[in-house]
Amino acid sequence: MYIGLQSMFYKYIWGLKAKRDQYATDTANKHMNLVCARRDSAAFQINVASEEEFVLTISESPLFWKEGAIKIARLELKLDAPIKTEIKLIGLMEDDDGQLKAEVLLDDSYIHVEKKRLQQVWVELHASKDIPTGQYTGTVRLYTHQLFEPERLTEELTFALNVLEDSLPDPHEYRFHLDLWQHNSNIARKYKVELWSDEHFRIIDGYLASLAALGQKALTVLVSEIPWLGQMSYMDRQPSDLYEYSMVKVTRRKNGTFDYDFTAMDNYVEIGFRNGICDEIEVFGLLNVWQDEPEYGVVAEGYPEAIRIRYKDESDGTYKFMRDSQEVKAYVRALAAHWKAKGWLDKVRILADEPADLQVFQRRVDTLLELVPSLKLKAAISHSEFIRQRARGVFDYVVIADCAAKEWDHLQELRSEVEGKLSLYVCCGPARPNTFIRSPSLEARLLPWLAEYLGFEGFLRWSYTNWPDRPLDSIVYRSSVFPAGDMNLVYPGPSGKPMLSLRYKWLLRGIRDYEYMQILKRDGKDNVVREAMQRVFFFEHVKEIYENKPVAELYSLAPEDYDRLYVPATINESARLI
Incomplete structure (x- = not known):
């Protein structure tokens, strides 16, 4: 057997390019030193391999392999500290190049391992805000046996954790403005539950909890149908269902008046608030709605935006879409009135996703602000002209990373004129740094550092759960546009909760770095x-x-x-x- 310790940023690749003796060389390290603040964590990986197939377990439950007699290897972690430990087997996912790469933290407690293949195990040590500072030590023990043999201690490794005096804030108090968009209709599809049902919201709660642990600040709210056109998946040879649907039910009464049921939207926002995601309500479907003429163009005549509002007509019991611009305008005013009544209007941001034509965008903005002048707008900007010509009416600017870097000098001059926050984002581009499966692992950590370097307040990414149809079989989808991993940071777990990825953990480390930098600056350690x-x-x-x-x-x-x-x-x- 081979066993060794590696950095939390170690990424195993199993494929044609893998070194033949990697299982031996990458298990050579036998000790790890770690350090973290309080209310923080430190992590490392355990690599286990053998020249014969075996089953690795991280549980004390009895285990016999379904195919018969085989070596069973069991990992045991001991630590002389009151620290919560998290131990997860790491699963591989196929990347665009056909190679299997370390990616997902599995819910399984055991796994079959092929001969000469490394099996990674994630270990994370969570230091509470009350833990005494100082150094703690721990051991990793590997026990092996077969069938009814007694276990034998095969090898013991050691690690040390130094806990610093400083304490990070609770995630909901992080200063880093994290905005990972949520795709809740996709969650309902993967778990085969009714959209906006009690069961759907129960599952959503677990996903929002995982976002809250990152320090997420924004809730994604959809108020019209398919604002991203399902990423135009209908153009693909093998399309995936990526449509996202409105949280608002609309009914046209027999007397011609409209009723708006905001229950699903309110439930979602309140679940988010309970999880500590309460800074921003990010609204999609009112501004810069995606179009693809002629089928997916403007629906309501005379309105400059392709808002698609579905309603049930009580007069004949059928579903229809609003075709009159006055109906759309009344709907927008009703939304704003509801947000104001709930006390949320100051948190609401009407999101424009990558507007391309400045003049067209300004006409749409003017129409929206004529209806509700108090609305605050937020734009994800991928064109430098929107910065240099100062798009009118935009409160928060989120600038794609390469544009932010190239326009950095100009953005510094404009910073005092931006009323709201200034953040950066990545999506299917730029190629680096990014959070693709192919990306070097440290690039996920680097992104919050880049935000700090630029003097920006946060980071946005478009896809937390925008999985293709069978994400646990393959996350590869339209790889010429979406590099593997571009569409998600978590996976749909079998228990109704997300399975986190290594990329999630690496990004979290970078966010915590950012928070620690703010502590250092507060204490005069610039x-x-x-x-x-x-x-x-x-x-x-x-x-x-x-x-x-x-x-x-x-x-x-x-x-x-x-x-x-x-x-x-x-x-x-x-x-x-x-």
Whole structure:
């Protein structure tokens, strides 16, 4: 048997390009030093392999393999501290290049492992806000047996955790403005439950809890049908169902008046609030709704936006779509009145997703603000003209990362004129840094660092649960547009809760780095943050990231360069966060 310890950022690749002796070389390390703040965590990976097939378990429950006699290997973790430990088997997912790559934290307690193949195990140590500072030690033991043999201790590894004095805030108090869009209709499809049913909301609660643990600030609310046109999946040879539906039920009474049922929207927002996601209600379906003429164009004549509002007509019992612009305008006013009555209007942001034509966008904005002047708008911007010409009416700016870097000097000049927040985003581009499965693992951690470097307040990504039809079989979908991993950060777990990905954990580490930087700056240690930035970023101007230069000349892919943010001068610099 082979067993060793690796960084939390270790990514195993199983395929034609894998080294033949990787199972031996990547299990050579037998000790790990870790460091974290309080109300924080430190993580590492255990690699286990053998020259013969075996079954690895992280449970103490009895286990016999269904195919007969085989070696059973059991991992046991011991720690001399009152620290909650999280242990998960790591599953592989196929990337666009056909290779299997470490990706998902499994709910299973055991797994069959092929000969000469590494099996990764995720270990995370959660330090509470009350834990005494100091150094703690722990062991990882590997026991093996077959059938009715007694277990034998095969090997023992060690690790040390240093808990610092500083304490991170609760995630709902994080200053980093995280905005990962939610696709709740897709969640209903994967669990085969009725849209906006009690069962659907029970599952949604678990997904919002996973977002809240990241420090998520925004709730995704849809108020008209299919605002993204299901990513135009109807154009694919093998389409996936990616349509997202409105949270508002509309009825036209026999007397011609409309009733609006906001129950599903209210339930969703209140579940989000209970989970601590209460800074922003992000509304889709009113501004810059996707169109694809002629089938998916404007529905309501005379209204400049392709808002699709479905209603049930009581006069004949059929469903129809609003065709009159006055009906749409009345609906928009009713939404705003409801938000105001609930006390939410100041939290509401009407989202425009990548408007392309500035003049068209301004006409749509003017129409919306004429109806409800108090609405605040938020735009995901992928064109520099929207920055240089200052799109009128936009409160919060979210700028795609490469545009933000290239326009950084200009954005610094405009910062005082932006009324709301300034954030960056990535999606299916730019290629780097990003959170694709193919991306170097440290790039997910790097993105909050990039936000801090730019002086931005947060980070947006378009897809938390926008899975293709069979995500547990394959996450690859339309790879010429969506690199594998672009459409999700979690997977639909069998228990009705999400299975997290390594990319989720790596992004969380970067967010916590950002929060720790704010603590350091608050305490007058700006120099520590500057020195950390100098270790991680190598460019002279941030726009160089998106020029034709190798990564090695732009930013670090060495975990220790990031980890030294946490290492005081009194601690040996070999201590590592991961």
